[in-house]
Amino acid sequence: MCKDEIIDNLDLMVESMHLVQERFSMRLKVIGESVKQIQKTNPSFLKRYAEVEWDKIARFRDLVSHHCEYVDHENTSAPNQPNQPDRP
Numbered sequence: 001m002c003k004d005e006i007i008d009n010l011d012l013m014v015e016s017m018h019l020v021q022e023r024f025s026m027r028l029k030v031i032g033e034s035v036k037q038i039q040k041t042n043p044s045f046l047k048r049y050a051e052v053e054w055d056k057i058a059r060f061r062d063l064v065s066h067h068c069e070y071v072d073h074e075n076t077s078a079p080n081q082p083n084q085p086d087r088p
Helices: 003-041 043-047 054-066
Strands: none
Touching: 003 043, 003 054
């Protein structure tokens, strides 16, 4: 494989990684929006699973949707890590 082919393959890999990140972020938004709707329409459902931090999921959706400049896409898969702020 020549140098140009390697560079082309690396460029394709980087582009693919960005697409995966975008899709992952979109799924987080959908999950968070769903949680927000359930909080409004049927909060007793969420109380059955009190161990889940529903408010954090909803707030994370807001962060990803409205404050994307604060999102570190390298760490999006682990939003509850100590180095991640609750809010911008």
